[in-house]
Amino acid sequence: xxxxxxxxxxxxxxxxxxxxxxxxxxxxxxxxxxxxxxxxxxxxxxxxxxxxxxxxxxxxxxxxxxxxxxxxxxxxxxxxxxxxxxxxxxxxxxxxxxxxxxxxxxxxxxxxxxxxxxxxxxxxxxxxxxxxxxxxxxxxxxxxxxxxxxxxxxxxxxxxxxxxxxxxxxxxxxxxxxxxxxxxxxxxxxxxxxxxxxxxxxxxxxxxxxxxxxxxxxxxxxxxxxxxxxxxxxxxxxxxxxxxxxxxxxxxxxxxxxxxxxxxxxxxxxxxxxxxxxxxxxxxxxxxxxxxxxxxxxxxxxxxxxxxxxxxxxxxxxxxxxxxxxxxxxxxxxxxxxxxxxxxxxxxxxxxxxxxxxxxxxxxxxxxxxxxxxxxxxxxxxxxxxxxxxxxxxxxxxxxxxx
Numbered sequence: 560x561x562x563x564x565x566x567x568x569x570x571x572x573x574x575x576x577x578x579x580x581x582x583x584x585x586x587x588x589x590x591x592x593x594x595x596x597x598x599x600x601x602x603x604x605x606x607x608x609x610x611x612x613x614x615x616x617x618x619x620x621x622x623x624x625x626x627x628x629x630x631x632x633x634x635x636x637x638x639x640x641x642x643x644x645x646x647x648x649x650x651x652x653x654x655x656x657x658x659x660x661x662x663x664x665x666x667x668x669x670x671x672x673x674x675x676x677x678x679x680x681x682x683x684x685x686x687x688x689x690x691x692x693x694x695x696x697x698x699x700x701x702x703x704x705x706x707x708x709x710x711x712x713x714x715x716x717x718x719x720x721x722x723x724x725x726x727x728x729x730x731x732x733x734x735x736x737x738x739x740x741x742x743x744x745x746x747x748x749x750x751x752x753x754x755x756x757x758x759x760x761x762x763x764x765x766x767x768x769x770x771x772x773x774x775x776x777x778x779x780x781x782x783x784x785x786x787x788x789x790x791x792x793x794x795x796x797x798x799x800x801x802x803x804x805x806x807x808x809x810x811x812x813x814x815x816x817x818x819x820x821x822x823x824x825x826x827x828x829x830x831x832x833x834x835x836x837x838x839x840x841x842x843x844x845x846x847x848x849x850x851x852x853x854x855x856x857x858x859x860x861x862x863x864x865x866x867x868x869x870x871x872x873x874x875x876x877x878x879x880x881x882x883x884x885x886x887x888x889x890x891x892x893x894x895x896x897x898x899x900x901x902x903x904x905x906x907x908x909x910x911x912x913x914x915x916x917x918x919x920x921x922x923x924x925x926x927x928x929x930x931x932x933x934x935x936x937x938x939x940x941x942x943x944x945x946x947x948x949x950x951x952x953x954x955x956x957x958x959x960x961x962x
Contacts, residue, residue: 577860577861578903581861582906584853584860585857585904585905586911597922598842600922602729603831604726606834609680610800610802611648612803612827615798615799615823616822617822617823618821622798622833624728624729624830625834629795634822643811645807648799650800652668652797655712664703666698666734667735670742673738681697681726682724683723685706686719695738696710696717696719698723698734699725699726700724705719715741717737725922857940858944861900862943865948868948886953889952892952894941897944897945898942
């Protein structure tokens, strides 16, 4: 080890620059793994915490987080009548983007079935759950909305009554919780002129049909609000969450609901599977490919530097062999340098990441398993990178010292 350290001191500048480069590469590796972990955690945050055993969505769709799903809100009453169902609640999910203080504000809107669900399961860092049916919201801290701040969405103004942290969608948008009624009002908000044109077109369509002539009341109601028309009045929610009663068989409840032709049912595990292996699978493959490329680049850089350092001291290696040094000593010298280079690079990556990652726009979640996996990977890379230099050193003849 003393010989390795002396050689490093002799080439301190080159070794320092190499350590910095390796450290930055390893920080990127650690960060990309953390981003992937964060994406998974963000995608499952609502599914894991809302407490639903089953997710009932529009037939043939994959749920409110993967694609558009539309169900009549009164479906929850049908579901409550199913044997083994303890509770059924409407759930709304969609994205909105508005201007706030001159800056774009994009959020993932979640509508909860108030008053059964007031958001009490949300981990609040300030404020309280939803206390009334309208005009209140709980927001994630990433949205930058302070407790008590007011935000205009559509025709209404909403007040932030609670603030949470770590509630982010798989797309990276902060989540804002409203009542389901308010979430629907935000989603289907239309300008006054658009509403007037829609009502006029509705009257014209009804007037040109026999049904409109036979039932003039339809013509009169056609010019009013949509909720006055039975065919248009039922609000459409994204999903219905179901809780299975204690002691009931979840499989039997699922089979009963799945027999309905207008819905598709997912268990909590099934919904999680869709999110992780459906929405995030492409990101996983891309990140995995980048990690492999970065590992190869790190190995090549370390191998070139160690090989260069070995070339610089071939005369010294020949002298050591002439004095009777064994090959194991030469191998140990180069291997120690490689492992020291990898260890210092790993330490630098850890320190830089600890400072940089909290400032990322996306959550970077570093687990202990990731750290140990990276440490093992660095050790393997260090050994592989040393092989080129070791091979060159072992081929040096002792009589080279005389040349």
